[in-house]
Structures are given as structure tokens and as C-alpha cells.
Amino acid sequence: MxxxxxxxxxxxxxxxxxxxxxxxxxxxxxxxxxxxxxxxxQFNCIMENFNKTNxxxxxxxxxxxxxDDFLLTEKNFKPIFWSLFAMVCYLFNPLNLACCMSQTTVLxxxxxxxxxxxxxxxxxxxxxxxxxxxxxxxxxxxxxxxVPSISFIRxxxxxxxxxxKSEFNLVGKHATAFVLLFACVFxxxxxxxxxxxxxxxxxxxxxxxxxxxxxxxxLFWYFLTEMFDHFITxxxxxxxxxxLFIFNTTHTETEERATG
Numbered sequence: 001m002x003x004x005x006x007x008x009x010x011x012x013x014x015x016x017x018x019x020x021x022x023x024x025x026x027x028x029x030x031x032x033x034x035x036x037x038x039x040x041x042q043f044n045c046i047m048e049n050f051n052k053t054n055x056x057x058x059x060x061x062x063x064x065x066x067x068d069d070f071l072l073t074e075k076n077f078k079p080i081f082w083s084l085f086a087m088v089c090y091l092f093n094p095l096n097l098a099c100c101m102s103q104t105t106v107l108x109x110x111x112x113x114x115x116x117x118x119x120x121x122x123x124x125x126x127x128x129x130x131x132x133x134x135x136x137x138x139x140x141x142x143x144x145x146x147v148p149s150i151s152f153i154r155x156x157x158x159x160x161x162x163x164x165k166s167e168f169n170l171v172g173k174h175a176t177a178f179v180l181l182f183a184c185v186f187x188x189x190x191x192x193x194x195x196x197x198x199x200x201x202x203x204x205x206x207x208x209x210x211x212x213x214x215x216x217x218x219l220f221w222y223f224l225t226e227m228f229d230h231f232i233t234x235x236x237x238x239x240x241x242x243x244l245f246i247f248n249t250t251h252t253e254t255e256e257r258a259t260g
Contacts, residue, residue: 032114
């Protein structure tokens with residue numbers, strides 16, 4: 001998909017003007033970072049107030065020094081300032097600047113992922129799942145993000161004091177919707193490739209097989225090339241499993257602590 005998008009951009013714009021397209025995408029990403037940061041701070045303030053109302057901080061308020069300073073509020077943690085700070089950090093990140101100047105499709109992947117998070121935080125679940133399905137077809141590791149998506153929806157229902165009739169139905173409904181959207185995007189990918197299934201091996205299965213990491217000089221290249229030959233298959237399998245299970249387990253434990 002990314003190759004087709006990049007090929008389309010090259011055809012649509014000249015080599016002189018295509019750099020401005022990537023600068024525009026980068027600017028849109030920075031705006032999304034600002035909006036997402038603002039929403040996250042607001043949500044954390046709501047969560048703090050929810051925990052206070054439910055008596056989670058009762059022991060602290062019963063102490064001699066009754067202070068609300070430890071609570072996260074919009075007065076002591078200004079959303080506008082910290083959202084602007086996050087946006088500036090994104091814009092002037094050296095790695096991000098290098099990606100923009102080298103005109104890599106990483107910026108497009110960031111845009112898709114930020115759109116998922118922006119729609120999710122604003123309660124537009126269907127649109128967020130569309131962008132997550134697109135990103136999961138580009139980078140298969142994004143499949144794990146369906147877990148925090150459903151978890152966030154569940155949290156919002158709890159904070160709004162909406163009764164969840166069945167946890168299984170909630171998870172099943174959202175997981176099914178995402179799988180269907182993922183399948184639709186996958187079929188669109190297949191159509192773009194003239195129904196040639198070779199791209200499956202070159203993208204999804206490549207992550208497990210890792211036949212060639214050249215010219216990737218990152219951490220994973222160093223990690224895998226330093227392993228002994230008789231351990232290499234084991235580590236090829238462990239890296240994706242580690243990303244899948246450890247991320248989800250950590251997130252689930254964090255959510256349980258937050259909701260008390």
C-alpha cells in the first residue's frame with residue numbers, strides 16, 4: 001500500500017514540489033499531536049475526578065493536611081501549555097526532521113496512526129477503526145492496538161457511569177467490527193497488487209522470517225545479527241511475541257489500577 005501511495009505522489013507532483021507535500025503532512029501531524037495531547041490531559045483530569053468521587057483518595061483527604069495539590073486538574077496542569085510543548089517536541093525532533101527531509105513514507109504512517117488516536121479520543125469509534133485497519137495493513141504490529149482501543153472505550157463507559165451489560169459482548173462487537181474493516185483494507189491491497197499474493201510474504205511473513213535486514217542499521221539489526229546461529233529461529237519468534245503479549249499485559253494491568 002505504501003509503495004502505491006508513494007508512486008501516486010511521485011506521479012502527481014514533480015520532484016521539486018513533492019518535498020512540500022511531506023512538509024504539509026508533517027505540519028498536519030504536529031496539529032494532531034497538539035489535539036491528542038489536549039484530549040489526553042482532559043481525560044486524565046476526568047479520571048482523577050472520578051477516582052476522587054469514588055473514594056480512591058479518601059485516606060489522603062482524611063489526613064491532617066487536606067490539600068488538593070496532588071490531584072491532576074486543568075488549573076495545575078494547563079492543557080494548552082503542555083499540548084504546545086508536545087507539538088514543539090514533535091516538530092523539532094531530529095529524527096522527525098530527518099524523515100521529513102528524506103521524504104520517507106514514515107510520515108504517512110504517523111499521520112494514519114495519529115488519525116486513529118484522534119478519532120478514538122473524540123469518540124468516533126468507526127473512523128478510528130478504519131485508520132487502525134489501514135495502519136495494521138501497513139505495519140502488522142498495529143494489530144495489538146485494538147486492545148487499548150477497546151479498553152479505552154470501556155473506560156469511557158465507566159466514567160460516564162454507563163452500565164456495561166456484558167464485557168464479552170463489548171469486546172466481541174468491537175473486535176468483529178475491526179476484523180471486518182481489516183479484511184476490507186486487505187482486499188483493497190490485494191486489488192492494488194492485481195490479486196498477486198506475493199506482497200503477503202514480502203510484508204507480513206517477512207516480520208517472522210526476517211530473511212534480510214540490510215540496510216537497516218537499527219537496534220533490531222544489531223540484536224538479531226549478534227545471535228548465535230542455533231538460537232536465531234528462537235529469537236525471530238520471540239521478538240514479535242514479546243511485542244504482542246508484553247504490551248497488552250502491561251496495558252491491561254495499568255487500566256485495572258487506574259479504574260480501581
